[in-house]
Amino acid sequence: MPLSEARAVLLGPVGAGGESGEGLEVVEADEEADLRCLAEEGRRAWRFTPLVSVTPTARPGQAPGQAPGQAPGQDPRSRPESLLANITGCSHLFGDERGLARAMHEEWSGRGFSVRVAVAGSPGTAWAIAHSAHWTGQPWAPLVASPGRDELWMRRLPIEALALRPSVVRALSELDVAQVDRLLELPVSEIKRRFGEETLGRIDRALGRWQEPLECLPMPDPVLACRSFDYPISRTDWLQEALKELVLEVACGLKRRGRVTWRMVCRVQSEVSQAEPEWVEWVTGLVEPSHKAEHLWELVSLQNERRRWPAEVVRLEVLAQGVVVPDRPQQTLFKTETEYEPTTHGGVLRRGMARLVERLSSRLGETSVSRPVLCEAEVPESAVMLVRVGRERSVERSGERSGERSGEQPWFGAVTRPLRLLEGPRPIEVMAVVPEGPPVRFAWEGRNRRVVRHWGPERIETGWWAEGGVARDYYRVETDAGEWYWLFRRRGDDRWFVHGVFE
Amino acid sequence: MSRQDTIKDLADRLRRMERRVARVEDREPSVGTGHAALDSVLPAGGLVRGTLLEWINGEGPGSGAATLALLSAGGLIRRQDSGPAGTLAVVDRDGGFYTAAAAGLGLSPEGILLVRAGTEGEWKWAMEQVLRSPAIDVALTWAGSLDDRVFRRWQLAAELGGGVGMLVRSSEVMGQASWASTRLMVRGCVGEEWAGGRRWRVRVLSGGVGRGAWRAGYQEREVLLELNDETGGLRLLPRLERTVPPGVSAAG
Secondary structure: OOHHHHHHHHHOOOOOOOOOOOOOOOOOOOHHHHHHHHHHHHHHHHHOOOEEEOOOOOOOOOOOOOOOOOOOOOOHHHOOOOOEEEOOOOHHHHOOHHHHHHHHHHHHHOOOOOOOOEEOOOHHHHHHHHHOHHHHOOOOOOEEOOOOOHHHHHHOOEHHHHOOOHHHHHHHHHOOOOEHHHHHHOOHHHHHHHHOHHHHHHHHHHOOOOOOOOOOOOOOOOEEEEEEEEEEEOOHHHHHHHHHHHHHHHHHHHHHHOOEEEEEEEEEEEOOOOOOOOEEEEEEEEEEEEOOHHHHHHHHHHHHOOOOOOOOEEEEEEEEEEEEOOOOOOOOOOOOOOOEEEOOOOOEEEOOHHHHHHHHHHHHOHHHEEEEEEEOOOOHHHOEEEEOOOOHHHHHHHHHHHOEOOOOOOOOOOOOOOOEEEEEEEEEOEEEOOOOOOEEEEEEOOEEEEEEEEEEEEEEEOOOOOOOOOEEEEEEEEEOOOOEEEEEEEOOOOEEEEEEEOO | OOHHHHHHHHHHHHHHHHHHHHHHHHHOOEEOOOOHHHHHHOOOOOEEOOEEEEEEEOOOHHHOHHHHHHHHHHHHHOOOOOOOOOOEEEEEOOOOEOHHHHHHOOOOHHHEEEEEOOOHHHHHHHHHHHHHOOOOOEEEEEOOOOOHHHHHHHHHHHHHHOOEEEEEEEHHHOOOOOOOOEEEEEEEOOOOOOOOOEEEEEEEEEOOOOOOOOOOOOOOEEEEEEEOOOOOOEEEOHHHOEEOOOOOOOOO
């Protein structure tokens, strides 16, 4: 739009009091700067998928973004405003395609961008849906076309979604062809004759009828540091020192590139014997990506405390994996201390939590530090799922399907479930007065315990179709020492087990 | 240095350490547990940040000390009207902590961090890290016999981190020195009939720090608490409350 026209639209006609231009800031469009900015944003998208394209796509032998028969530069797809990402094999990390779309939406909308996200079977269809989102009535909601339903989606969209030339759109409107559905009813030969080969190409592209290659952003060089020794080394202190130098070298490499890493991978090559593996690999994960040398070395060294160096080491390698552009938090004029800090996964953590979890995970192992999530499950052992800290949001999304009860209070009372659930039910000897009746005495940990009171039975039974199904009659029992235990009788063979302690 | 001088020196050092911890309690206001009954039991009228609490199972592990510890943690963990929700870290040796039961007590799983430590060394280290972190409001663990130096390190870590450390212990540790600000003995009431829930006799054994460091004028006492299964509320039964004269405690 010319500047004069924009002025007229925004400020009203001359003489209406708006001609002074006060309050109107004019910034000249800079497509190159837009493209640079878009490329930077494309690198951020690597946390969703490694295949991200910021340039318009092309058929072999065509200029990028040029549909068949079109002149370059006239295609709306060539405007630097879209990221195209191939998410094949990545969506499960966010629950499903809908979860991935929501995470992408939060990534950019959280930083002030007006963003539309669409998932479809081809880049052309996804672009068309995203650019026609206003038609759905929810322009800012992520839109996902289920597999095989791309054409159904497209048929309901206005013809502008096909990225046709404006003259073609005008001509079609005069013919009362406003929807893609109506356009597709016209004979192909007629479309070609009246609107040219280019229009057919754009229709095919939007409908995903030809394989559109993505020109992906090149991944940065691996940030790697390695050291080979002239002769095999077994002294731990020497190896530790060499490892430290390599970690610091990698940290410098990250800083130089302006990147941060999610994982540090240490590879150790030894020459002990044929029986032992030649390469040993240790991975140190981070809750929040970092490039700080001291921090990275602290985590690697903490992890080394629970590792044993192989003997006769001949080569050490340290590699930074999951290298991404760091988030730049919004600057504030005044320094404020908040209780929470945002995470790269789109959630928030208590201040200092990421550092604590990283330290604990490095020393104890990643699976040793977790957040519990309640699930809908009949079997007590399956009622709690453990997830890694910082990944709760992606689990929350997948939980929509797996029956998670996040944030809800359980249906049972305050004293009906034991605080300690034994890792597996332990068989016990129980005396009951009547068959299938409550326990009167039982032996546990070498002591005979007399049951003073009991509550139950509470039957917990899964359907016959469930794999590893259970059929149990649970009793809460109080012993003569004032202790409470959770016992059950297995229906079928009437064997008794202790399953929990009301600590 | 003569024997008397050594004893005097040690006594001075002990007093200095006790004074230092006492200052933490004086400096920090107590935080309500969310249960008036528990607040009335605790010597400071609630939990004091930067301190350790010992919950002693009077009989076996099923006496319910951990349940009361979690109930008392609720005040720091639950989201308040004006402030953010807190975090409870559970440092567990065998991974048997059952979050569903904690949720039944009113603690949101979202505010719980589970830390599983395989070896004893890792467990001690993990507990210290958790106590030292400002991101943790309450750290809960099950501790048997504890080395005095480790106990002291935990107490200093809690002071630094500003959270509350809760140690669930067996009655075997009675008589051992403690760096906890408060030690409470929990015994289940046997065979008493009432509508529903669970009853405990809770005996407050100490309100000071260190061996014999009871607060001046502080009296040990025993109260009866009742947890309602349906509402999750804790009630003090005042008519059964009785005061234990000083000096008859089984604590060291």
